[in-house]
Amino acid sequence: MPAYFVTGTDTDAGKTLASAGLLARARREGLTTLGLKPIASGSETTPDGLRNADALALQAESVPAVDYTTINPYAFAPAIAPHLAARRAGVEVRLADLTGWLRPLLALERDLTLVEGAGGWRVPLNDDEDLAELALAMELPVILVVGLRLGCLSHARLTAEAITASGLRLAGWIGSLVDPGLSFDAAADDALYQDNLATLARTLPAPCLGVIPRLAADAPAAMAAAAADHLELPDAH
Structure with a gap:
C-alpha cells in the first residue's frame, strides 16, 4: 500500500480526523502505520517545545512509534497560514527541505503512510512554493477530505480538478460532517444531505472511502477509533 497525501477542501475540513481514522483502521487490520504533518501552525508551548494537536493525533496512530520531530518538523505557534507563521518565527520553509525530510520516511515502507497537508490544496510554503508541490515532488496519490458544509460541492470539484490537472492520482475522497449548524434531523434536511453526497x-x-458523521468530542484516540468505523482503506492501484 503506497503513501498518500491528504488534503482538504479548506481549513478545518476534517483532514486530521480522517487521517487518524484511516491510520486507526489500518492498525485494526494489523498493518504498520505512519502519519506525518510537515508543517503546522496553531501549536502550543510545552516543556518539550511547540506541539501541535493534529500532529500529536497522527503520532498516536503511528505504529511502530516514532518521536514527535519525525512527525512534525515545522511547528509554529500562531494559528494563521503556515507561511505567515513561519515568517513571524524568522523561518523559511523550502520544498527542498521537506522532500529531504520525507524521502527517508517513505523508505521505511510502512503498510500505510499518510502525509497530511495544511489547509487546502494550494496553501503556500513561502513566497514561491506551495505544499501541493510536495505531493508532486514525491508523486504521492491524493486523498481529498470534503468538509460537508455550504459551498463544499464547488470546493470539492475545483480541488479535484486541480489535483488531477497536476498529474497526480486522486485515490479517494472522504466526507466529513464538520458544520455544527447542520443537523440533518428532519427528513427534508436528510434528503438534502443525501443529495449532496450523491x-x-x-x-x-475517485471512490468515496467513507463519510464521517459528527462525533462527540472525546480523546483523540477515541475519535480516531470512531472515525475508523466509517472508513475504508484506499485501493493501492
Missing part, C-alpha cells in the same frame, strides 16, 4: 459521488473522479 452529487459528490457522481462528480468526483
Whole structure:
C-alpha cells in the first residue's frame, strides 16, 4: 500500500480526523502505520517545545512509534497560514527541505503512510512554493477530505480538478460532517444531505472511502477509533 497525501477542501475540513481514522483502521487490520504533518501552525508551548494537536493525533496512530520531530518538523505557534507563521518565527520553509525530510520516511515502507497537508490544496510554503508541490515532488496519490458544509460541492470539484490537472492520482475522497449548524434531523434536511453526497459521488473522479458523521468530542484516540468505523482503506492501484 503506497503513501498518500491528504488534503482538504479548506481549513478545518476534517483532514486530521480522517487521517487518524484511516491510520486507526489500518492498525485494526494489523498493518504498520505512519502519519506525518510537515508543517503546522496553531501549536502550543510545552516543556518539550511547540506541539501541535493534529500532529500529536497522527503520532498516536503511528505504529511502530516514532518521536514527535519525525512527525512534525515545522511547528509554529500562531494559528494563521503556515507561511505567515513561519515568517513571524524568522523561518523559511523550502520544498527542498521537506522532500529531504520525507524521502527517508517513505523508505521505511510502512503498510500505510499518510502525509497530511495544511489547509487546502494550494496553501503556500513561502513566497514561491506551495505544499501541493510536495505531493508532486514525491508523486504521492491524493486523498481529498470534503468538509460537508455550504459551498463544499464547488470546493470539492475545483480541488479535484486541480489535483488531477497536476498529474497526480486522486485515490479517494472522504466526507466529513464538520458544520455544527447542520443537523440533518428532519427528513427534508436528510434528503438534502443525501443529495449532496450523491452529487459528490457522481462528480468526483475517485471512490468515496467513507463519510464521517459528527462525533462527540472525546480523546483523540477515541475519535480516531470512531472515525475508523466509517472508513475504508484506499485501493493501492
